[in-house]
Structure formats: structure tokens, C-alpha cells
Amino acid sequence: MTVADSTQAIPSDRKERVSWYMFDFANTSFTVLIVTALFPLYFRTLVGDPVLGDALWGYAGSITMLIIALTSPILGAMADFSGKKKKFLTFYTALSIIFTSLMFFLRDDIPTFLGVDMWVWAFILFVIANIGFEGALPFYNAWLPEISDENTIGRIGGIGYAAGYVGAMITIIIALVSYVMLPDYPTLPFLFAAVFFAVFAVPSILGLKNRPPSKFPDEEGVGIVTIGFRRVRKTFSQIRDYQGLPLFLVSYFLFSDAISTVIYFAAIFGAVVYSFSTGLILIFFAVTQLAAIPGAFIFGYIGDRIGTKKTLIITLLIWISALLIAFLGQDQVVWWIVGMIAGVGMGSSQSTARSMYGQFIPEEKKTEMYGIYALSGKFAAIIGPFVYGSVLLLVSGLGAATAHRYAMLTILFVFVISLLILLKVRQPVKGETKIIISSEE
Numbered sequence: 487m488t489v490a491d492s493t494q495a496i497p498s499d500r501k502e503r504v505s506w507y508m509f510d511f512a513n514t515s516f517t518v519l520i521v522t523a524l525f526p527l528y529f530r531t532l533v534g535d536p537v538l539g540d541a542l543w544g545y546a547g548s549i550t551m552l553i554i555a556l557t558s559p560i561l562g563a564m565a566d567f568s569g570k571k572k573k574f575l576t577f578y579t580a581l582s583i584i585f586t587s588l589m590f591f592l593r594d595d596i597p598t599f600l601g602v603d604m605w606v607w608a609f610i611l612f613v614i615a616n617i618g619f620e621g622a623l624p625f626y627n628a629w630l631p632e633i634s635d636e637n638t639i640g641r642i643g644g645i646g647y648a649a650g651y652v653g654a655m656i657t658i659i660i661a662l663v664s665y666v667m668l669p670d671y672p673t674l675p676f677l678f679a680a681v682f683f684a685v686f687a688v689p690s691i692l693g694l695k696n697r698p699p700s701k702f703p704d705e706e707g708v709g710i711v712t713i714g715f716r717r718v719r720k721t722f723s724q725i726r727d728y729q730g731l732p733l734f735l736v737s738y739f740l741f742s743d744a745i746s747t748v749i750y751f752a753a754i755f756g757a758v759v760y761s762f763s764t765g766l767i768l769i770f771f772a773v774t775q776l777a778a779i780p781g782a783f784i785f786g787y788i789g790d791r792i793g794t795k796k797t798l799i800i801t802l803l804i805w806i807s808a809l810l811i812a813f814l815g816q817d818q819v820v821w822w823i824v825g826m827i828a829g830v831g832m833g834s835s836q837s838t839a840r841s842m843y844g845q846f847i848p849e850e851k852k853t854e855m856y857g858i859y860a861l862s863g864k865f866a867a868i869i870g871p872f873v874y875g876s877v878l879l880l881v882s883g884l885g886a887a888t889a890h891r892y893a894m895l896t897i898l899f900v901f902v903i904s905l906l907i908l909l910k911v912r913q914p915v916k917g918e919t920k921i922i923i924s925s926e927e
Contacts, residue, residue, distance in 0.1 A: 503633050503642065505693025509626055510650035512686035513579075515657040516619050517650075517749070519679040520586060521547075523771045524661065525612065526753050527764060528672060531594055532605035537882045537889070539605075540754055544875025546609050547750050550616040551867040557621070572696050575625040579687050582618025585611050587680035590673045627859070629694060631844045637790065643841040644786015644834075651778040657682055658772045665765060725858070730912035731846045737911060738839055738859075739866045740904035741802060744897045745835065747870030748809070748828070755812070755894060759887045760821040770825050777829030785834035786841070794842035795913045801838055802905045804831035809898040813891055845913065870897065 519525065529546075530539030592608050593599075599607055634642040660682075661675040668674055726732050756762040756770060789797040808827040811820060843859050877893040884892075 501693055502629075502695055505690045506626075506629050506633055506642075507646050507649040508686055508690035508693070510646040511653035512683050512690060513582075513619060513622070513626075514650040514654040515679040515682040516582060516586060516615070518654040518657055518771060518775065519661055519675050520589070520612070520615065521619075522749050523658065523753050523767055524675055524764070525589070526750065527757060527767070528592070528594070529605065529608050529612070530754065532592065532608050534605075536758075537878055537886060540751070541875035541879050542605075542609065543754070544747075544750060544871035544878075546612055547616070547746070547871035548868045550613050550620060551746075551865065551871075553617055554620045555865045555868065570696055571625045571628060572691060572694060575622050575694075576691055578618045578622035578625070579683075579691065580618070582615050582622065583680050583684045583687070585615035585618065586683065587677055589615070589676035589680075592673055592676075594672065624859070627840060630840065631847070632697060634844075641786045641790050643844075644784075644789070644837045647837040648779050648786075651775045653682070653686070654775040655772060655779070658768055658775065662765070662768045662772070665768060728846050733907060734843070734846065734911045734913075735858075735862045737904045737908040738843070739862045740900050740907065741805070741835065742839075742862065743866030743870040744805070744900040744904065745832065746867035747874050747897050748894075749832075750871050751874055751890075751893075752828075755890050756821055759812075759890050760815075760818050762818070762821065770822065773822065774825040774829035774832070777826045778832050781830035781832070781834040786837055789838050789841055793913065794838050794845065795908070795911060798835065798838045798842060799905065799908060801831050801835035802901060802908065804828075805835060806898065806901045806905070809894060809901065813895055813898060842913070870900070 526543050529543055530536050533539030533542060589608070589611050592604060592611070594604070597604055630643055630646075657679065660678060664671070664674050664678065725735075753767050753771070756767055757764075762770060785797055785801065788800075804827060808824050808831060811827070812824045815821065815824070840859075873896060874893045877896060878889045881889045881892050
């Protein structure tokens with residue numbers, strides 16, 4: 487089978503699009519409870535030393551992203567060749583669900599288990615569960631060009647993110663009820679996150695369709711792993727020939743780094759700088775998700791109307807405004823305002839970036855190229871949490887709240903630099919070939 491006849495062999499339908507939306511609905515239970523809202527606070531409790539705990543939390547995120555960054559492009563190329571994205575998606579999803587469910591057994595009243603500190607177990611479980619979550623995303627994202635076209639990619643991508651934030655809202659509400667009604671079981675929400683993920687991810691994966699493999703004539707008889715490495719090496723050598731893509735990836739690298747860092751430390755920042763309790767933090771993230779739902783949905787339509795580049799510029803300006811207010815603010819009401827502004831920016835920026843990237847890449851390399859996309863984002867996410875945690879340790883003598891403010895200021899600067907680079911990106915015109923003969927734009 488050639489590349490040309492494989493891309494249109496299985497058309498998409500409404501049922502598959504709904505299944506794709508449902509996976510976003512399912513996996514945000516992990517994002518909001520494990521990565522963002524509750525587990526970071528519980529982890530620092532297990533460590534005992536708040537500053538050290540916050541730094542270790544950043545390092546845990548960095549380790550996860552290093553592993554994903556090194557494996558995603560290879561696995562993506564293998565999935566393109568084999569035509570079996572669903573198997574990769576299923577494996578990583580199951581990995582995340584299983585190790586998230588084991589977080590239920592992390593006890594804050596038992597310092598060690600099998601001679602190992604409980605916080606070390608928490609660190610290990612989180613890293614593996616997060617590898618599962620992040621590892622599934624390149625394969626999930628690769629369906630976007632298959633279920634959309636150049637006229638609908640922004641809208642469909644936006645609906646996916648909006649569905650995710652609806653799932654996050656439901657997750658937070660149930661976690662809040664659990665926190666109020668069953669305060670003696672602080673790890674119960676972690677189990678719920680795993681169950682919610684599993685219940686909705688299974689029908690989602692079943693409804694997605696594998697496309698026929700994309701094979702090239704010179705790959706006959708070559709092992710799948712060898713092909714994976716060969717394709718990624720070839721893609722990296724040719725990536726500068728994709729119009730505007732290299733500069734876009736630099737910009738994406740930076741703002742993805744900034745967004746990932748904010749997601750990792752938002753709950754801790756709210757608790758330390760603005761004195762939010764755990765209950766208030768859950769409500770805060772409910773408000774954030776509520777703002778993110780229309781943000782992802784509306785900006786998806788805006789992206790289709792005015793273009794994804796202009797839309798992405800607007801969303802980065804939203805992020806810059808939110809972090810500047812967070813840095814300067816003093817009262818708790820400021821953090822509520824930041825949550826609503828950042829919520830709009832969070833859903834819209836990630837959705838628009840994913841859709842804009844899809845406009846750069848050829849159909850036959852969609853999974854491999856989304857692996858490169860993941861590589862850029864994940865390498866970025868190695869740096870951000872690591873730098874944030876290191877800044878906390880370096881300026882801890884100024885006090886925890888001041889240290890977090892300075893650490894957040896570094897993220898603000900990253901957003902500004904990313905925006906300046908994005909302004910120079912040349913976006914492919916609809917109907918125009920995505921590849922140029924010369925590397926010069």
C-alpha cells in the first residue's frame with residue numbers, strides 16, 4: 487500500500503469524532519486532580535519540607551517529560567508504519583489508569599513502606615502514571631487531521647478541549663464533595679480520577695478507527711523499530727523544509743514550557759502566595775475549568791474564521807496578562823481573577839496550537855509529526871518545572887511566597903519571548919503545498 491491511497495481509505499464520521507472528544511473528556515480527570523489541583527499539595531505534605539517538596543515536584547515532572555520526549559517520535563513513526571495507533575493509545579492509557587489508582591494507598595500517617603519513604607513511592611507512582619498520560623497524547627492528537635480538514639480543524643480541536651474541561655468540572659465537583667464529606671480519606675479523589683479515566687476512555691478508544699499503514703517502497707522487509715528510527719531521523723533532517731514549521735516549533739517550545747509549569751505549580755502558588763485552603767483550591771480550579779470551556783470552544787471557531795496564528799497570538803496575550811496580575815497581586819480576589827483569565831487562555835492556547843500545527847504537516851506523517859510536536863512540548867516541559875523548582879531553592883531565604891513570585895516571573899518572560907517569535911512565523915496558506923524546495927522562507 488502506498489502513502490497516497492492510505493490517507494483517504496477510511497473516512498471519518500460523526501461517531502468517531504464524538505469518540506475522539508470523549509477521550510479528552512476522560513483524561514482531564516488525571517490532569518486536574520493529579521497534575522494540577524490535589525496531588526501536588528498531598529505530595530509536599532508527604533515530603534514534610536514544603537520548599538523541598540515543591541522542588542521535587544518540579545523534578546518529577548521534568549523526569550516524566552524527558553522519558554516521553556525521547557520516545558514519542560519513534561513510537562509515532564512506528565504507529566504510522568503499522569497502522570495500529572489504537573494499540574499504543576490503549577497501552578499508555580492503561581498504564582496511567584493503573585498507577586493512578588495505586589495512589590489511593592499512599593498514606594500520610596505511615597512514613598515508610600517496605601523500608602522506603604512514602605514520598606518516594608508517591609514520586610515513583612506519579613512519574614509512571616504521568617508517562618502513561620503524556621505518552622498517550624501524541625497518538626490521540628494524531629487523529630485530529632484524520633477527523634477534520636483545513637476548514638474545521640480549529641473547531642473540532644476546540645470542541646475536544648471544551649469536552650475535556652467539562653470532564654474536569656465534573657471531576658472537581660465530585661472531588662470537592664469527597665473532600666468535604668470524607669476528609670479522613672484524602673487519597674480517595676486519586677482513585678476516582680483513575681476510575682473516571684477508565685470508564686470514559688474505554689468507549690472512546692473503541693470508537694476510534696485505525697487507518698491503513700503508511701508505507702514507503704524502500705521500507706519493505708525492514709523491522710518496525712528500525713523504520714521508526716529511520717523515519718524520525720529523516721523527518722528531523724527535512725523539518726526545515728516545512729513552511730514556517732521550525733520557527734513555530736521554537737515558539738511552541740517556549741509557551742508550552744510556560745503553560746506546563748503553570749499547570750504544575752498553580753495549586754501550590756495559590757496555597758503559598760494567596761493562602762488558599764485545599765477546599766478553596768478545588769473551587770478555584772472549578773472556576774478555571776468553567777472559564778476554559780467557552781475559551782476552547784469559542785476560540786476554536788475564531789481560529790477557523792481569522793486564522794489560527796492570529797488566534798494563538800491573542801491567547802498568549804491573555805496568558806501574559808494573567809501572570810502579570812498574579813505576580814503583582816496581593817489579595818485573594820486577585821487569584822480568583824487570575825484563574826478566570828488563565829482558564830480562557832489555557833483551553834484556547836493549547837487547542838489553537840494543536841490545530842495550527844496540524845496545518846503544517848502532510849497527511850502521511852501525521853502520527854510521526856505529532857510525535858515531533860510532543861517532543862518539542864515535552865522537552866520544553868523538562869525545563870520549566872526544573873527551573874521553577876530550582877529558583878525556589880535558590881531564593882528560599884526570601885520567604886516561600888516571595889520565592890514563588892520570582893519563580894512565576896521567569897515564566898512570564900518565557901511567554902513574552904514566545905509571542906515575539908510567533909509573530910514572525912509564516913503560516914501555510916489554505917491549498918498551498920506544505921513543503922518548500924528551499925529551506926529559505
